[in-house]
Amino acid sequence: xxxxxxxINGKIQQVDVEPxxxxxxxxxxxxxxxxxxxGCGMGMCGACxxxxxxxxxxxxxxxxxxxxxxxxxxxEGLSVNGTHPVQKAWIEHDxxxxxxxxxxxxxxxxxxxxxxxxxxxxxxxxxxxxxxMSGNICRCGTYLRIKEAIKSAAGK
Amino acid sequence: MENIDTQSRRSFLKSSVLAGGGLMxxxxxxxxxxxxxxxxxxxxSEHWSELSSYIKITTDNIIKIFCPNPExxxxxxxxxxxxxxxxxxxxxxxxVVEMSPHDNVKxxxxxxxxxxxxxxxxQPLRNAGATARQMLIEAAAQTWGxxxxxxxxxxxxxxxxxxxxxxxxxxxxxxxxxxVPKDVKLKSPKDFTIVKNSKKxxxxxxIVTGKPLFGMDxxxxxxxxxxxxxxxxxxxxxxxxxxxxxxxMPGIKDIFSxxxxxxxxxxxxxxxxxxxxxxxxxxxxxxxVMNARKKLIVKWENAPETKEIINGWGGxxxxxxxxxxLESTSVQLAKMQEMAKMPAQQYRKDGDPETAFKNAATIIExxxxxxxxxxxxxxxxxFFAHVEADKALVAGPIQAPGWMEPTLAKILNLPADKIEIQxxxxxxGFGRRAYAQYVYEAARISQKVxxxxxxxxxxEDDMTYGIYRPMYTATxxxxxxxxxxxxxxxxKGGGIPENPIHAxxxxxxxxxxxxxEGWEIRSNITIGAFRAPRSNFNAAAEQxxxxxxxxxxxxxxxxxxxxxxxxxxxxPVGKNNEYDADRYAGVLNLLKEKSGWGKPENSGKKRGVxxxxxxxxxxxxxxxxxxxxxxxxxxxxxxxxxxxVVVNPDAAINMVQGAVVDGIGNAFYGAxxxxxxxxxxxxxxxxxxxxxxxxxxxxxxxxxxxxxxPTGLGEPPFPPVFGAVANxxxxxxxxxxxxxxxxxxxx
Ligand code: FES
Ligand code: FES
Numbered sequence: 053x054x055x056x057x058x059x060i061n062g063k064i065q066q067v068d069v070e071p072x073x074x075x076x077x078x079x080x081x082x083x084x085x086x087x088x089x090x091g092c093g094m095g096m097c098g099a100c101x102x103x104x105x106x107x108x109x110x111x112x113x114x115x116x117x118x119x120x121x122x123x124x125x126x127x128e129g130l131s132v133n134g135t136h137p138v139q140k141a142w143i144e145h146d147x148x149x150x151x152x153x154x155x156x157x158x159x160x161x162x163x164x165x166x167x168x169x170x171x172x173x174x175x176x177x178x179x180x181x182x183x184x185m186s187g188n189i190c191r192c193g194t195y196l197r198i199k200e201a202i203k204s205a206a207g208k
Numbered sequence: 209m210e211n212i213d214t215q216s217r218r219s220f221l222k223s224s225v226l227a228g229g230g231l232m233x234x235x236x237x238x239x240x241x242x243x244x245x246x247x248x249x250x251x252x253s254e255h256w257s258e259l260s261s262y263i264k265i266t267t268d269n270i271i272k273i274f275c276p277n278p279e280x281x282x283x284x285x286x287x288x289x290x291x292x293x294x295x296x297x298x299x300x301x302x303x304v305v306e307m308s309p310h311d312n313v314k315x316x317x318x319x320x321x322x323x324x325x326x327x328x329x330x331q332p333l334r335n336a337g338a339t340a341r342q343m344l345i346e347a348a349a350q351t352w353g354x355x356x357x358x359x360x361x362x363x364x365x366x367x368x369x370x371x372x373x374x375x376x377x378x379x380x381x382x383x384x385x386x387x388v389p390k391d392v393k394l395k396s397p398k399d400f401t402i403v404k405n406s407k408k409x410x411x412x413x414x415i416v417t418g419k420p421l422f423g424m425d426x427x428x429x430x431x432x433x434x435x436x437x438x439x440x441x442x443x444x445x446x447x448x449x450x451x452x453x454x455x456x457m458p459g460i461k462d463i464f465s466x467x468x469x470x471x472x473x474x475x476x477x478x479x480x481x482x483x484x485x486x487x488x489x490x491x492x493x494x495x496x497v498m499n500a501r502k503k504l505i506v507k508w509e510n511a512p513e514t515k516e517i518i519n520g521w522g523g524x525x526x527x528x529x530x531x532x533x534l535e536s537t538s539v540q541l542a543k544m545q546e547m548a549k550m551p552a553q554q555y556r557k558d559g560d561p562e563t564a565f566k567n568a569a570t571i572i573e574x575x576x577x578x579x580x581x582x583x584x585x586x587x588x589x590x591f592f593a594h595v596e597a598d599k600a601l602v603a604g605p606i607q608a609p610g611w612m613e614p615t616l617a618k619i620l621n622l623p624a625d626k627i628e629i630q631x632x633x634x635x636x637g638f639g640r641r642a643y644a645q646y647v648y649e650a651a652r653i654s655q656k657v658x659x660x661x662x663x664x665x666x667x668e669d670d671m672t673y674g675i676y677r678p679m680y681t682a683t684x685x686x687x688x689x690x691x692x693x694x695x696x697x698x699x700k701g702g703g704i705p706e707n708p709i710h711a712x713x714x715x716x717x718x719x720x721x722x723x724x725e726g727w728e729i730r731s732n733i734t735i736g737a738f739r740a741p742r743s744n745f746n747a748a749a750e751q752x753x754x755x756x757x758x759x760x761x762x763x764x765x766x767x768x769x770x771x772x773x774x775x776x777x778x779x780p781v782g783k784n785n786e787y788d789a790d791r792y793a794g795v796l797n798l799l800k801e802k803s804g805w806g807k808p809e810n811s812g813k814k815r816g817v818x819x820x821x822x823x824x825x826x827x828x829x830x831x832x833x834x835x836x837x838x839x840x841x842x843x844x845x846x847x848x849x850x851x852x853v854v855v856n857p858d859a860a861i862n863m864v865q866g867a868v869v870d871g872i873g874n875a876f877y878g879a880x881x882x883x884x885x886x887x888x889x890x891x892x893x894x895x896x897x898x899x900x901x902x903x904x905x906x907x908x909x910x911x912x913x914x915x916x917x918p919t920g921l922g923e924p925p926f927p928p929v930f931g932a933v934a935n936x937x938x939x940x941x942x943x944x945x946x947x948x949x950x951x952x953x954x955x
Pocket of ligand 1: 096100
């Protein structure tokens with residue numbers, strides 16, 4: 053067991069875990085942040101997507117020992133009260149069906165918008181969104197609404 | 209005037225309000241014993257008046273509506289409360305929704321599946337809303353001293369011509385003490401203001417902020433995490449294991465083997481038995497359990513043939529022999545081909561098909577095959593259990609709480625009323641969570657370790673556990689006379705271990721000479737309901753076959769179907785035809801109109817059409833296919849559906865779009881194959897699920913507008929997608945695709 057000090061959603065959190073423990077399980081089991089979901093455990097579905105600094109990362113495949121000083125953001129910390137433009141767009145387009153994949157989808161989408169803003173790109177094409185989002189599976193098939201929601205969030 | 213049906217009578221309870229905000233129950237229609245055990249939740253910070261099992265109202269006018277059925281993404285936590293709110297004349301803004309507790313006496317079956325939630329609860333929930341509304345009116349009438357008939361309601365407000373008005377919350381206390389009226393008038397659908405109007409998902413903001421809604425998120429203080437190790441192959445069982453190394457791993461509490469069902473256990477219909485003896489690994493945290501599991505040394509051996517006793521619906525007892533052996537997909541396919549040649553069970557025969565085929569000028573015969581499919585719910589199977597000496601609490605994602613309760617009671621040797629079942633939101637279901645063996649496993653484990661436990665399946669555990677969509681095949685034959693008239697139709701279908709035949713569905717009833725037969729091959733690979741069971745194969749095969757028959761007859765595929773439906777309506781052949789020819793034709797006509805069917809197609813875009821009836825509703829799609837990066841791609845889909853009244857239109861569109869995406873994904877990529885009993889796909893790297901870039905750009909959904917009581921929507925749009933895709937592929941490539949998944953045939 054090793055002690056780690058992690059910056060999560062703006063707060064420093066201490067955990068004492070085995071170094072190989074994926075951040076996913078640190079969040080879920082040790083910090084009771086269960087918004088980040090387990091889907092495949094091998095980086096194939098995106099349900100566990102978090103931000104490491106600004107980049108979207110699959111937390112199921114990210115050992116806690118590699119995090120260091122990088123800031124972790126989870127769905128719980130994306131905004132206060134769900135006011136991030138992506139979250140608002142998700143409500144506006146009533147995207148969710150079962151909802152299990154959506155935290156991961158939203159974290160990927162939020163990262164995409166941040167990257168787009170950073171490069172001063174105004175327009176997101178379907179292909180841009182497909183390329184960025186295709187690591188996130190939605191078994192319920194809400195892809196069309198996710199795309200619409202991303203476009204409307206990008207326009208704001 | 210419509211009467212309250214028996215179920216909702218029972219569901220009504222009369223409560224009287226006590227000083228201090230308590231509720232005292234006095235029961236009208238359901239057993240007193242049950243009520244004495246079940247005291248409704250009292251929230252001390254709020255004062256709720258309970259007008260029925262479904263409705264509570266606070267003095268500040270908040271209306272809480274209970275959703276009886278578990279939510280798996282079909283949006284019942286919005287649509288079912290909308291039905292109550294409609295007849296209650298509530299202000300939707302003031303409605304809060306809560307999942308109801310499990311109580312089949314109060315709430316009926318509480319089964320999510322078979323596209324039945326809205327269909328089954330439509331009448332009871334309307335009655336619940338209308339009855340509570342009538343009680344509120346009566347309370348106001350007594351308070352104001354005016355006749356009840358003179359009081360009107362609108363958006364949660366009671367008014368009288370004298371100018372008196374009150375919010376529901378102001379009279380709710382009094383209303384809760386009044387007798388429950390027996391006959392209440394329901395609204396005419398034309399007066400609906402909530403139903404038929406899109407409402408946002410009542411759990412939407414919880415979902416987008418990551419609130420703990422799912423079984424995976426359930427936790428209590430002191431809870432342990434458990435995983436199971438099941439045999440690596442179907443047809444194998446545990447021989448011995450050595451846990452000494454694994455037990456030394458940090459955080460591990462216990463490792464043991466256990467039996468799901470005791471010897472001779474009589475299983476209920478949905479008590480699937482895949483692997484009866486499992487190893488449980490129990491520890492403090494998921495990662496520790498996962499790591500310890502890798503240190504287990506297990507010896508497996510081939511399992512013998514086993515006997516299962518199924519005590520099915522209505523006490524029908526059957527014995528099932530499950531064969532031994534390690535099965536492989538190639539061998540299964542060969543076996544199916546053999547079986548297809550043997551005599552089969554006849555399910556329906558009209559006219560004289562043998563003679564008609566003998567006299568035919570042309571016979572078209574085609575065989576279709578489809579593999580096992582894994583449900584792959586986004587949230588892997590999991591359940592919480594806390595079993596104590598005299599009671600148990602289980603909580604998690606489950607479609608059929610009422611079915612598992614008796615089995616759980618038997619397994620734990622506890623009276624059913626000492627078992628509390630809580631239904632969490634499900635991260636998908638698709639039929640998989642109607643089979644509760646993971647609940648029993650969690651309960652067994654908790655009982656052994658005497659602690660609250662959450663059992664979690666890894667994706668690999670989930671995908672290799674069985675309970676798949678069966679493997680199917682069907683051979684269709686059509687006989688045409690010299691004038692290219694369709695004179696006979698024959699379907700012979702089989703499967704492992706279930707056959708797909710729906711003998712009384714279209715085109716039965718539309719063809720003079722008709723024969724439907726089926727056969728089955730037993731297997732130790734377990735199967736279960738998968739979104740639109742059997743239909744999900746039939747619509748692929750039959751709708752693809754009809755396309756080919758239409759072509760041979762020189763007819764447009766939609767007009768060909770319409771002609772058959774006309775025949776089925778005007779002069780139906782045989783009895784027991786399950787479908788309504790008018791509604792079926794209505795969907796095809798709507799599809800024709802909305803898709804612009806028959807207009808010339810541009811050279812790059814090819815269209816396929818299919819329509820199907822299942823689960824009481826009618827659905828059809830036209831898919832537009834293009835070649836993109838050298839591969840067929842469904843770019844756009846037009847859908848037409850008749851499911852009666854559409855309760856929540858925008859959410860219904862979402863569900864149809866999802867079914868279309870799911871259908872394209874499974875038609876193109878879905879397959880779970882086996883080699884020597886081992887599932888060859890075990891996670892998303894080798895089981896392909898449709899992704900963002902493969903979904904259509906556009907899916908236009910159109911509903912037939914009518915006021916027929918809702919007939920269900922979760923499943924019906926799914927099956928015809930397969931056929932429409934197959935038919936578009938033919939147009940695109942000039943050759944037919946007979947074997948799923950279609951991408952295995954892409955050049
Ligand atoms: S759980 Fe991490 S990508 Fe699937
Ligand atoms: S909403 Fe169910 S998996 Fe995406």
